[in-house]
Structures are given as C-alpha cells and as structure tokens.
Amino acid sequence: MPSMTERSQLGLIESSLAYDRYASRYDAVLIENKINAYMRSQMMDEERRTFSPGDNLLEIGCGTGDEALELAKRGCRVVAVDPSEGMLNQARSKANRAPFGVRVKFLKGYAREIGALVSTIETLPFDGAYSSFALSYETNLELVSEALALYIKPGGFFLAALMNRICAAEGLLAIGTLHPSMAGRRLAPITRHKVGQVNTSIIARTVHDVNRVFNPFFKLVDLRGLPVVLPPAYMNRLTRRFPGVMELFEQVDAKTARLPILRGLGDHSLFRFRRRHAA
Ligand SMILES: C[S@@+](CC[C@H](N)C(=O)[O-])C[C@H]1O[C@@H](n2cnc3c(N)ncnc32)[C@H](O)[C@@H]1O
Incomplete structure (x- = not known):
C-alpha cells in the first residue's frame, strides 16, 4: 500500500476526507445509481x-447510517463506526429525527x-x-480480524x-469495448477510486486473501458475488441507457450469485463469517 506522501503525489486523498466532501450527496447518488x-x-x-x-x-x-437505523428500527442496538465526520453528521441527524435513533451509538474512527x-x-x-462497501479502504484487515475476534461472541456472524x-x-x-486497461485497474498495487470529484485509493482483494485474514477466528459459511451479472456501479450509464434490462439482470444476478466459480468473480464479494468457538 502506498504511503501518505506517495498517495498525495498521485493526487489521491485519504478516504475519510474524500467522504467528508461527498457526504451531502451520498444518499441521492445511492438512489440514482441503480x-x-x-x-x-x-x-x-x-x-x-x-x-x-x-x-x-x-x-x-x-456511512450515512441507513443500515444501522434500519436494524435499530427492527429492535437491534448498533455501535456504528466511520472515519468521516461528514458522513457521521448525516447519520446523526437522521438518528435524531427517528424514535429508534437512540439505539444507535455513532463513533468516529477507522476500521x-x-x-x-x-x-x-x-x-x-x-x-x-457487519460492514458494507467500506473495508476495501482499510489498509490493515489483520487488526480488524483480531479486534472482531475479541468482541464478537462465539457463533456470532460477521457480514x-x-x-x-x-x-x-x-x-x-x-x-x-477494447479498453484492456479497465480490466487491469484492480490488479495495480493502488486502485484509484473516484469518490465524487476526488480520487482516493482502494485495495481490491481476492476472496482467498480476505478469507485468509479472517480464517483464524471466523469460518466462512457463505459467499456470493455482489453483483456477478451486472457491471460495476461506475458503469451506471449502461443501466440508464437500457433501463428495461436492469430488472431482468437483477433477477438473473440473484439466482447466479452463489453458483460455484461465479460467486468468486463478482464486482464485490459478500462474505458471511461465523465466529469460531475456542478450540
Ligand atoms: C461506500 S461508503 C459505504 C457506507 C455504508 N456502509 C453504505 O453501504 O452505504 C464507504 C464508507 O467507508 C468509510 N471508510 C473509509 N475508509 C474506511 C476505513 N479505513 N475504515 C472504515 N470505514 C472507512 C467512508 O467514510 C464511507 O462512509
């Protein structure tokens, strides 16, 4: 992973700062991008x-707290962590407006x-x-795995x-489309990742690499590609051009996402880990 200096020379900024700038638009983009x-x-x-x-x-x-608030609405208590003050501000203001918001405690920090x-x-x-679309910004997954091992009950799930x-x-x-460089993007040591108007860096890991980090404490009990059939979200213009096919693609994706081989070839991978019982 490049150092801070190397990243700034490449015009890449820290992920939390990128999301600070993006926070006020994040929810709208999530709705607009199918x-x-x-x-x-x-x-x-x-x-x-x-x-x-x-x-x-x-x-x-x-992020802006939607998943934590949805689970709080269903009666869970959630400690929700994010390094971006801007994203947390959005999340806190939603929590303040919801009666179940008191069941969520927001903390600022990296994974x-x-x-x-x-x-x-x-x-x-x-x-x-659980962690959705955030851990690829994290440089040290080993520390995350060790901390989760300490604080999740044996038998508990980590998504x-x-x-x-x-x-x-x-x-x-x-x-x-005859753009071979697009395919190599994720294989470079630094994957440049656009958040709004700025670039930050992300680490694209194989299923094997992620499993290796969590395996000492967590058993992988389910895996799916997310999505497998659809293109990555930055190709949203394709779904805007062919809106009718989106629904069909979603149905096919949901059916194929767990098939052997295909499940390891998605844009993202969704892991369901279970905390091992001590030997
Ligand atoms: C794509 S957003 C996902 C937010 C939310 N989980 C969702 O699905 O809408 C990525 C989030 O990860 C946060 N993030 C960036 N670097 C992180 C890190 N090293 N550890 C934990 N979160 C990080 C960002 O601040 C941002 O809120």
Whole structure:
C-alpha cells in the first residue's frame, strides 16, 4: 500500500476526507445509481436475514447510517463506526429525527482502530457485526480480524462486502469495448477510486486473501458475488441507457450469485463469517 506522501503525489486523498466532501450527496447518488441501489438492497436483505431484534451489533464504515437505523428500527442496538465526520453528521441527524435513533451509538474512527474504540462500550461482546462497501479502504484487515475476534461472541456472524480483485463483468466489458486497461485497474498495487470529484485509493482483494485474514477466528459459511451479472456501479450509464434490462439482470444476478466459480468473480464479494468457538 502506498504511503501518505506517495498517495498525495498521485493526487489521491485519504478516504475519510474524500467522504467528508461527498457526504451531502451520498444518499441521492445511492438512489440514482441503480446498480448501487441493488447492491445496498441485497446487503440489507442479508442483514435482516442474519440478525434478530434485540441483537447487539457493530457496524464498520456506517456511512450515512441507513443500515444501522434500519436494524435499530427492527429492535437491534448498533455501535456504528466511520472515519468521516461528514458522513457521521448525516447519520446523526437522521438518528435524531427517528424514535429508534437512540439505539444507535455513532463513533468516529477507522476500521483498524475498532479494537481501542469499542473497548469501553458497556454492552460487549457483540452478537454480530457487519460492514458494507467500506473495508476495501482499510489498509490493515489483520487488526480488524483480531479486534472482531475479541468482541464478537462465539457463533456470532460477521457480514462483509468488499471489492473483489477479479471481476468477470468488468473483464468482459474491457474486452468488448477494447479498453484492456479497465480490466487491469484492480490488479495495480493502488486502485484509484473516484469518490465524487476526488480520487482516493482502494485495495481490491481476492476472496482467498480476505478469507485468509479472517480464517483464524471466523469460518466462512457463505459467499456470493455482489453483483456477478451486472457491471460495476461506475458503469451506471449502461443501466440508464437500457433501463428495461436492469430488472431482468437483477433477477438473473440473484439466482447466479452463489453458483460455484461465479460467486468468486463478482464486482464485490459478500462474505458471511461465523465466529469460531475456542478450540
Ligand atoms: C461506500 S461508503 C459505504 C457506507 C455504508 N456502509 C453504505 O453501504 O452505504 C464507504 C464508507 O467507508 C468509510 N471508510 C473509509 N475508509 C474506511 C476505513 N479505513 N475504515 C472504515 N470505514 C472507512 C467512508 O467514510 C464511507 O462512509
């Protein structure tokens, strides 16, 4: 991973600062971009299936707080962490307007800092944790895995959606549009990632790499590509041009996302890990 100086020489800024600048527009873009909206809805379905009312949960990279507030509405308590003050401000103002907002506690910090951040929470350990589209900005997943191992109950679930290093749809589109560099984007040591008007860096990891980091403490019990059939969200213009096919693609995607081989070739991968019981 490049150092701070190397990143600023390349015009890349820290992920939290990029999201500070983007925060006021984030929710609108998520609605406008149909691929992003589909990914969000699939992730939230998974969260609803996995967690139960009364659960005490941790969210890493909560953004503007929609998932934490949805789970709070269903009776969960959530400690929601994000490094961007701008995103947290949006989240806090939504929580202030909702009667169940008091069930969410927002904390500022990077994923790698959660060990120290949550150590003083009164309601430890957590029944489970989740992280949507945030951990690819994190440089040190090992620290995240160790902290989650400390603070998630044995048998508890950890759901995580991370950017995949090998994306079949992107590869096919790169060949089809004669833009081979598009396919190599994720293989470079620094994957440049646009957030609004600025660029930050992201780490595209293989399923194998992510599993290796969490495997000492968590068993991988389910995996799906998110999405597999649809192109990555930055190609949203395709869905704007052919709006009718989006619904069809969503149906096919939901049916194929867990098929062997295909599930490891999505734009993102959605991991369902289960905290191992001590040996
Ligand atoms: C794409 S948004 C996702 C937000 C939310 N989870 C959702 O799905 O709408 C990425 C979020 O990750 C946060 N983030 C950036 N770097 C992070 C890091 N190292 N650890 C945890 N969160 C990070 C950003 O501030 C931003 O809120």
